[in-house]
Structures are given as C-alpha cells and as structure tokens.
Amino acid sequence: MEKTQVAIIGAGPAGLSCAVEVLKNGGKVTLLDENDRPGGQLFKQIHKFFGSREHKAGVRGIDIGNLLLQQVEEGKARVLLGSTVYGIFNRNQVAFINRGREYCLEAEKIVIATGASENPLAFPGSTLPGVMGAGAAQTLINIQRVLPGKRFIMIGSGNVGLIVSYQLLQAGAKVLAILEAAPEIGGYAVHAAKLSRAGVPFFTGYTIKYLQGNERVEEAVAVGLDANWKYIAGTEKHFEVDTVCISVGLSPLTELCWMCGCEFAYIPALGGHVPKHDQNLETSISGIYVAGDITGIEEASSAMEEGVLVGVACSESLGLITGDEASIKKKKIWNRLEQLRSGPFGKQRHEAKVVQMGGYEGSEELQ
C-alpha cells in the first residue's frame, strides 16, 4: 500500500493551504480531489476577497488559487485528481476510486477538507430546466465560460446570491430581481449597493411562489411574506425569466466524518451537523482533522486559515516542527480567524465555534 504522511481530502482553499503549510515544514503530502481540476471554488471566485493583508484581502480568488497551486507544485505534493474518496478505514487508510479502479493510501494524518454543497429549495416548477444552484451558474459562467440564460432571478440574498448576481451581470446577463424571504438582505451591503446601482431590484420579504413554462422556465412568480412567513394575497409579482438561481445556504459535506464515527454537533449557524473538533481542528478521532466549510459554513478566507492551522497541527504532531514553533504559529492563525469572526456578521459564527470546540474561545487577546 502506498504511504504518505498527510493525506488531504479536497484540494480547495482549505486543503491547498494545509498542503502548503505541511510541505513548508518538510512533510510529505498527498492531495486527493474528486474533480479533474484542483482549487475547489477558488477559480470561479473572480471577485476580490475581503479581510486584511494577511488574509490576502483585495486579491481575487482566482489569483489566490493560482498562487496556492504553484506553491503546492513547487513543494512537490502528490496531487491525485479525479479521485473520489469513498471511505476511511482503521483511522489511517484512505480508500478512493480513480478511473474506475480502487486504491488505498496509508496516511499518518488525514485531513478532511471536502467543503460544502448548495442547499436545494423545492417549490412548484422547481424541476423545470433552467433552475439551478447559484454556485452551478457561477461555475458555468466563470469556469466553463457558458452563460446558461439571459434573464435571471436570484432566490436568496446571502453573499453567494449577491456575488453570483453581480458576476451574472458581468457575464452579460440581466438579473431581474433578487428575492429575500427575510425582512433584510443577508449579505454585505457593499455587494447589494453594486447590484442596485446597476439597476437590479431587491425584494425583501418575498419568496418564490411558482414557476411556469413548457419546455423550460418562462415565468417566475414571487409573493410577499408576512411576519409568520405566510403568503400575503395580492402581492404576487411576475417576472419573465429563463433561468432561476437558488442560493439558500450551504451544507457541510460531512459523509466521511460520519463514516469514521466522528462526534458531531448540530449548530444551525454553521450549516447544520458539523464534526466537533478541538483547537487544532482535530476531530474526536485522533489523527483525523477537518478544515474549511466542513467545519461550518464560512468563506474561503477562513477556510484558508483553517487549512494552515491544520497544517501546523499535523506538522507538530509529526515532529516536523517543535511545539514552541507550532504554538507561535497557531496563536497568529487564531488571531486572524477571530478577526474574520468578529463584527455583526462574524459574531454568531464565533459563538457557534466556541460551542463546537467545547468551550475553546479562540484567541484570548480578542476576547
């Protein structure tokens, strides 16, 4: 059986960042990803990231992706693409399928960085062709360079809905409306402002009622909601659209953690069932770590910080760096993570993470 020191499942922002850190410390890394290209969501994120200089703020996701890939290549990581991990056995064996063949890899440490998937939304007409996740539309326009429609409606106004709406405009589409069932827009005001000044109207307190169309979506009907989330009769609005994008949140892709028997916590603020972990992001099973959206839905900036953190923790545990070196590094990373988890948008996630880690408060300095 082939052996490696650190097997990382998922070559997105968390997995790549983790790989870079372990490689930097002289470790051997094998990265596995079921996709044919590494990078996860980074290469479709053509917008500039927020945060501070240390979080690569102001740099576009695609450029960060290229930088991480280059570092992984320079560090001579083994990257197995088109490789779907279907199981983890005996706490140290990663079983995967590549081109129809089964393989097994033995690893001293396993990092599960599988990310998240988009939540579906069922409503009359939602099975018509022309309905897709916002992330799917983003992949089509920014990776495949295909505009799947001309006239869009977006359901949900979190940052994903707002960013994808903006990128649809950049790709040449019209966005006729953004619906938000809650009374207030969920994502950042600066994203909303960009869309508004380009003429995209927001409908807060509105949801999708049904879609009409023969072969595909032809019309979307939205309806206003009262304080109890019930339709308000007579508030229907009709939109002539050919594509409907759904952005109503993400769920962590936790199957491998369940299979290993990791302990879980149910924390809605983080996207539902999430594996419990300690301050090194090690799960209840020794040697198995998690990083990125699987630990709770956040954004690529925190995923990258978590990846580095796990990279440091694995390196320390493997004896590649000393405990003192590791603790200095970890303290800095925790500070940066806490910065991303502060303010009105981040506070809830900070509090949720404390629960998930059984009381660990992150960085003391920021408390």
Next chain:
Amino acid sequence: MSKDYNRSIVVKGYYQWTDLENSPGVPSMERMEQGPVAFVECTQEIPCDPCEEACPAGAIKIGENITALPVLDDEKCTGCGICIPSCPGLAIFLVEKNYTKTTSLIEIPHEYHPLPCTGDEVYCTDREGKPISSGKIIKVKTSFKNNLTPVLSVEVPQEYCLEIRGVMLKGG
C-alpha cells in the same frame, strides 16, 4: 451606532442619502467645495481594511479591529483616488464637485465589459440604478495595479454629484 446608516440599504439594497450623509466615510460639504475628495460608502462592520493601507495620505483609518468602519479624515484626503480600486466591495468613489462652474467629476469603479472610451456619452445612474442624467467619460483608468478594477471619471451636472454612482453605456 452603525445600524442607523443601514436602515435603507438592508431592506432596499441601496443607501438613501439621509442614511449615508453622517456616516464616517463621507466628507463634509465644506470639504467638497475645496477639491476632489473620497466618498467611502461603507457602513457595515465587516472584516476588511485594504483601503486604510492603500491611502498614501493616511486619510482612511480603521485600526487594529478590522471590522471597525473606515473613517475618512477629509482634511488629509488629497483626492488622489488610489483607494477606489483597493476596495474589494467597490464602495469608494471620488467626487470633484467644482470640476467646472456647472459640472462635477465623479470617479466610479466599473467592472463591466465593454468599457466606455474617453469622450463617450453615457447614462449615469443613482444608487438605486435609475438613470438620472447623461454624463461624459473624461478618463478610463485601467491598470494591473488596480487588480483589474477599471475606474471611470465621468463629468456630470453638478446638482447630481451626491447621487450619481453608476454608469451605463448608451445602446448597451
């Protein structure tokens, strides 16, 4: 409290001037008379601070806590516009109110293709996206230093200098 600045934007998706005018990133009316000055239209405590580092005059302060709102020192602001493409949220503009006796010059980050050319007549939209006036493109700044965010300088009737924040191409 920052919340007060956000009453309109969180419901409608755009700022009403009455919410924005007292926010810490907006210059005073007196300062606007004196020459070009930045408008930092950023009123939610999100973790972000590249504008602070971008400003060569030290006129934008956020501080250690990166979720704090950017505060514009309009006396220090030289109106250079370097902050505009540094903002990941595309929320910074430049307003030169007295560009001529009757017109103002507004600099707007604009990430759409095709870009207008110098001299083009364009529609100018307010924060809500309503085309409220015509404008003339005076300059189109594109540079890799700007992280590929082009910045348009557009000449508009002076009475709209507090309202115009977007550009739409005619016939596009």
